[in-house]
Amino acid sequence: MYRTHSNGELTKININETVTLSGWVQKLRNKGFMIWVDLRDRYGITQLIFDEERTPKEVMEVASKLGREFVIQVTGTVIERESKNPNIPTGDIEILVSKLTILNNSLTPPFTIEDETDGGEDLRMKYRYLDIRRKPVRENLIFRHKVTMAVRNYLSAKNFVEVETPYLIKSTPEGARDFVVPSRMNAGQFYALPQSPQTFKQLLMVGGMDKYFQIVKCFRDEDLRADRQPEFTQIDCEMAFVEQEDILNTFEGLTRHLLKEINGVNIGDFPRMTYDEAMKRYGNDKPDIRFGMDFGELNAVSQHKDFNVFNSAELVVGIAVPGGNSFTRKEIDNLIDWVKRPQIGALGMVYCRYNEDGTFKSSVDKFYTEEDLAKWAETTGAKPGDLICVLSGETNKVRTQLSALRMHLAEQLGLRKHTEFAPLWVVDFPLLEWDEDTNRYHAMHHPFTSPKPGQMELLKTNPGDVKANAYDLVLNGNEIGGGSIRIHDKGIQSKMFDYLGFTPEEAKAQFGFLMDAFQYGAPPHGGIAFGLDRLVAILGGQETIRDFIAFPKNNAGRDVMIDAPAVIDKDQLDELNLKVVLKP
Amino acid sequence: MYRTHSNGELTKININETVTLSGWVQKLRNKGFMIWVDLRDRYGITQLIFDEERTPKEVMEVASKLGREFVIQVTGTVIERESKNPNIPTGDIEILVSKLTILNNSLTPPFTIEDETDGGEDLRMKYRYLDIRRKPVRENLIFRHKVTMAVRNYLSAKNFVEVETPYLIKSTPEGARDFVVPSRMNAGQFYALPQSPQTFKQLLMVGGMDKYFQIVKCFRDEDLRADRQPEFTQIDCEMAFVEQEDILNTFEGLTRHLLKEINGVNIGDFPRMTYDEAMKRYGNDKPDIRFGMDFGELNAVSQHKDFNVFNSAELVVGIAVPGGNSFTRKEIDNLIDWVKRPQIGALGMVYCRYNEDGTFKSSVDKFYTEEDLAKWAETTGAKPGDLICVLSGETNKVRTQLSALRMHLAEQLGLRKHTEFAPLWVVDFPLLEWDEDTNRYHAMHHPFTSPKPGQMELLKTNPGDVKANAYDLVLNGNEIGGGSIRIHDKGIQSKMFDYLGFTPEEAKAQFGFLMDAFQYGAPPHGGIAFGLDRLVAILGGQETIRDFIAFPKNNAGRDVMIDAPAVIDKDQLDELNLKVVLKP
Structure with missing residues (x-):
């Protein structure tokens, strides 16, 4: 021993x-x-x-x-x-x-194995087995285990059954790129790794499993943005004979349980907000509501003067930065530079100091009176001592820009506290979104999402206005889960494929099995999927999902520890009936 | 609602x-x-x-x-x-x-959706979503969920941490064929899907995780024998600072817990048997010990007469079939035909009836006296009313043949009761096994398995005699788990790769990260992996793992419901720098 x-x-x-x-x-x-x-x-x-x-x-x-x-x-x-x-x-x-x-015995390790390390990201990843010896990394992995156990035990007690769905499935051109797996036994054919078990969980509902969940790896061959992984883990859930309300209640229960069990935080009913309201109030469909800085739309109180920048804008919108009047001129200039960076893309920023003595001082004083600025303050909810930041332009763009500024300022002001949790349901998402590249509407969630009752007809006349029975669960400004009530009627599903530009042949080739299944008594059903990596990171009070993954890949999709991917033998390729053809 | x-x-x-x-x-x-x-x-x-x-x-x-x-x-x-x-x-x-x-509404389903169905296997698989509506299938999936929850809660309470290891790893030519996944971002390179998380769990031990488990999908691109799946699920476990005894005790505890929790069966200490003894007594490294019919080696009591078949045989070995004297001549002839089938390959079978009155009647009466046959009865443990079946030939072959006959008879006599559970540890497996194809020794378990202390030297002189710290957990004649104490010394691991025919370059290319890790203080460690599909089937009292998998593949590795694998678009291939080259 x-x-x-x-x-x-x-x-x-x-x-x-x-x-x-x-x-x-x-x-x-x-x-x-x-x-x-x-x-x-x-x-x-x-x-x-x-x-x-x-x-x-x-x-x-x-x-x-x-x-x-x-x-x-x-x-x-x-x-x-x-x-x-x-x-x-x-x-x-x-x-x-x-x-x-x-x-x-041991060689001298390449970096210090203590809570604080001198090892950079690259070195730590190459020697991840040494990095894991460090308490913070190890504790993150143990924390992840605690979260998954809590999820499983909660859902299991609520009669959910964890069912394993297959990993070797069929490629569908829809959505993100699939990773594919050549089949040796079926020459010239390929499996695909699942982007999610979406169709399988729907088939389980058709099969009467009633309540399904699975903590499952999913795969997307996308160009990796920061903090994305080609393989990621989902808490995937589906229920039959439910309306949206049933699903929101069930998974609000799960999330409340996790916050209590894991973080010791008691949260009451989760607030709900429509997508339209979230966009209007925060310029974002996953707003962080732990702090104020709600948007104030200023068109009515700013487009009556000679300031052409505002007059010509579709939207003039501002936020009140609490205590922001203490910013120096230099600090404000930095903010203006920040919003003008290409990543944000604003042309400029108008600001207005709300002095402690109740007077105003703005960057557009030659156009606006104190009375005008007082109205700005009223609309944005500014108090003496605050700074009002105003952007203008095309509605969607300016909302995105101001949302970014709002988050940037909140971070800077220490308002995004890791120990404070503010969940929020965002509901009534649009069914479709316009895709600039293909010049047509795409399913915002996925093609199985049910439109709101009675809105199917709107598809013909105002497709952009059709709302879906789709919802996201937002926690501290991050989407941690999203789902929808599905279409369970074969006719409507056909129409949806048709609308989304699938020919009947394409629809049949890719989703024929689902359409077939819908002929044999599909129950009403819906579900949700949580991004486990993100959820764990947020509950753990951290930002980077990589810190909660034992062996993550880098931004080029490489595992630098085992040096994968790698070339394989010609024999292996031959067996798979494949030839590598590198582009010149 | x-x-x-x-x-x-x-x-x-x-x-x-x-x-x-x-x-x-x-x-x-x-x-x-x-x-x-x-x-x-x-x-x-x-x-x-x-x-x-x-x-x-x-x-x-x-x-x-x-x-x-x-x-x-x-x-x-x-x-x-x-x-x-x-x-x-x-x-x-x-x-x-x-x-x-x-x-x-629903079309008329293609088969009856009741406990007993008129749907054949193929039809049921094509419409698996309807098959799952049938109570026995649904209950199997719920049963599987119960087993995995029990496993997770037990191991978690014992301080094991479930850690997710990556699915997109590196191909190694060792062992079974890998499924590979072409990388788009790393042109011409491939990931492989894991055959098991073996090296990762060892790295977690190097990383100080101490006790790891994971219920995880694994992948093997093998030609599918009956009841094998290209993707299967493992309960994968590893512990640091342990000897074999610690592991056997821990996972005996888990298995006992499952039998109690899931089946309501109380089992005391599990018996243990060496590999050599299992082969000698049952001709099999995974013996079903729920019934007797132990082998009796008859060389000493059968090679003194003129019966050349026996005299020239390396091994003469028999079993006593309880109550087998009631078999008709026809039934015995059927048994003889059965052992002579090509799948079994015996040249014939000698039998001896042990009459109720204590007399004997054998198929070789002209060579053996009643006194001779009485000794056969003594050696095989036969009682009046039994039938002694005797095979002879080359030791390994004849053991395999008699083992098959023993299982066949037990099945026929109803001795393999689904509600009776007899676990058994088989220990002291050989480190190596001879491979006829390559004409050399291969690792019986895998190249990370530790030889028994002090036996490393035997590798040079008697490699076939070297025993490993390797063990299997057998339940009712099925291997449900297997594992070993691993090598944790870089020098020994190098020697082992060398011995197994890896060049230093190959060893470095494939397992360099593991060898590197072993330089930085690898603890003694070992583990075990259970085949979940099989375990669940046996606990569920059934034979076919397919009945416990929601969406299984057929023997050609196809999912007939979704019709996968399938051809993919040329665009998709181009993006992956691949060309399909079908053999003429």
Whole structure:
């Protein structure tokens, strides 16, 4: 047996016990006549002491050869520590070692294996197995496990059944790119890895499983933006015989449970907001509502003067930055530069200081009176001491720009607190969105999303106005889940494919099995999927999903630790009836 | 709201309540003035009654148009049933319907959707979503969910952390064929889907995760034998700072827990048997020990006479078939034909009847006396009334043949009871096995398996004799799990790769990251992996894993429901820098 205890459990009550411990040498202090070692494992750190007066000579000798990250096993007596360490559970004791075995030695690690590391991202990823030894990384992975266990136990208790759906499925050109898998046994044919188990969970509903969930890997071969992974994990859920209200209640329950169980936070009913309202109030379909700075639309109170920038704008909209009047001129200029960066794309920013004495000072004083600016303040909810920032232009663009500014300022002002949680349902999403590239409407969610009752007819006349039974769950400005009530009627599903530009042949080739299934008594159904990586990161109070993934890939989709992807043998290609044809 | 209750919960105590139910029309009985419907959902069946005296005329009319598998919603009053059905929980009541909505209609399904179906395997798989509506199939999937929840909760309580390892990894020519995934972003390069997370779980041990598990899909592109799937699910586990004994105890605990929790069976300490003993006593490394019929080696008591078949054989070995003396001559001839089939390959079978009166009658009476045959009986443990079956030939072959016969007879005699569970650890597996094709030794388990202490030297002289710290968990004659203590020393791992015929370059290219990791303080570690599909099937008392997989593939690796794999667009191939080159 390698150990009688872990390195996190010995305390004063164990004094005088003989124990055996194993672990890694985290720290060494060698004074010649005395050697101290911090011994680490997943559970904690225990201090070992080698003392030439009390430790056998041969043990002392081996101890003097130890290095960082050596793996050792020791037997010794638990004794009270002279200088106690109140920061760790084992801080009252140390082990006077009588026996020491080196289980494995170690080269000097390429970066410091402590809470704070000197290893850059690239190095840490290449040696991820060493990075995981660091407590913050390890704790993130354990945290992820706790979240998934809580999800599974909650849903299971609510009669949901976790059903594994296949990974080797069929490629569909719809949506993002599939990863494909050549089949050897079916020459010239390919499986695809699922972007989500969408059609399978709908088939499970047709099959009467009633309540399904699955924590499942999904795959998208997209050009990776920051903090996206080609493989990611979804909490995938579906229910039969439900309306939108049933689904919102069920998964509000799940989320409330997680916040309580994992974060110890009690949250009441989640607020709800329509997509239209979210766009109008926050310029964003996933608003962070932990702080104010609601948009105030200023057209009515700004388009009556000679300021042509505003007069010619479709939308003039501002936010009140709390305490923003304390910004220096330089700080405000920086903000203006920030919104003018190509990523944001604003042409400029008008600002107005709301002085503590109730007066105003704006960058457009030659156009607007104090009375005008007071109305701006009223509309944006500004108070004395605030700064009003105003952007103008084409509605959708300017909303996006002001939303970015709002988030930037909130971050800067420390208003996005990691320990504060504000969930929000955004509902009534549009069914379709206009795609500039293809010059036509696409399904905003996916082609199985049900339009709101009675709106099918609108498709012909005002497709952009058709709302869907679709909803997102937003947490602290991040979409953590999204779903919809599905179409369960074969006729409507056909019409939808038709509307979305599928020929009957294409629809049949790609989704024939689903259309077939709908002929045999499909129940009304709907569901939701949560992005687990993101959810865990937010609950864990962090930003980067990569910190919660054991072996993440980099922005080029590479695993730098195992050096994948890689070329494969010609034999292997031949067997798969494939030839690599690199573009010149 | 679509329903106030499920179809499995209404009983006498609900009488007079107004309820709303939804579900599928399972059965219809229409007498014109009265219509009965069995309404089904996942939770059960409720009888509906439409009665022209008590049901509104328009409801009666709609009801008369219902067909099997229509999806309906009804509101009505719970009333006591005249002819009660004691077989179902809702058998005391029925619903007098006052309101009926057809939520979806249905074509006549291609097979009967009841416990017993008239649908053949192919048809059921094509319409798997209808097959899943059948109670036995649905219950299997729910059973699987219960097993995985029990596994997760047990291991989690024992401090195991479920860590997700990547699906897009690197291809290694070792072992079975990989499924590969072309990378678009890394032109000409491929990921591979994992055959198991073996190296990643070892890296997690190097990373100090201490106790890891994962219920995870694995992939093998093998020619499919009956009841194999290209994608299958593993309960994958690994522990650090453990010896074999720790692992056996931990996973014996898990298995005992499952048998208790899922099957209500209490099992004490699991017996253990070495590989050598299993081969000697049962001719098989995964013996079913629920019944006797141990092998009796008869060389000593059969090679002293003129029977050359036996005299020239390396091994003469028999089993006593309990009550087998009642077999007719015809039945015995059938057995002889059975062992002579090419799949078994025996040249013949000698038998000996042990009569109730203590006399013997054998097929080789001209060579052996009653005294000789009495010794056969003693060696095989035969009792009066039994039949002794004897095979002879080359040791390994004849053991395999007799093992097959033993299982065949046990099946035939009803000795393999689905409700009886007999787990067994088989330990001390050989490290290597001889491969006829390549004419060299291969790793029996995998190249990371640790040889028994002190046996490394034997590799040079008697490689076939080297035993490994490897073990299998066998349940009712099936290997449900297998694992080993791993090599954690870089030097030994290098030697092992070398011995297995890897050049240093190959070893580095394929497993360099693991060898690198071993330089930085790898702890002693080991693990086990359970085949979940098989485990669930056995716990569920059934033979076919396919019955416990929601959407299985057929023997050609095809999903006949979604018709995958399939050809993909040329555009898609171009993007992946691939060309399909079909062999003529």
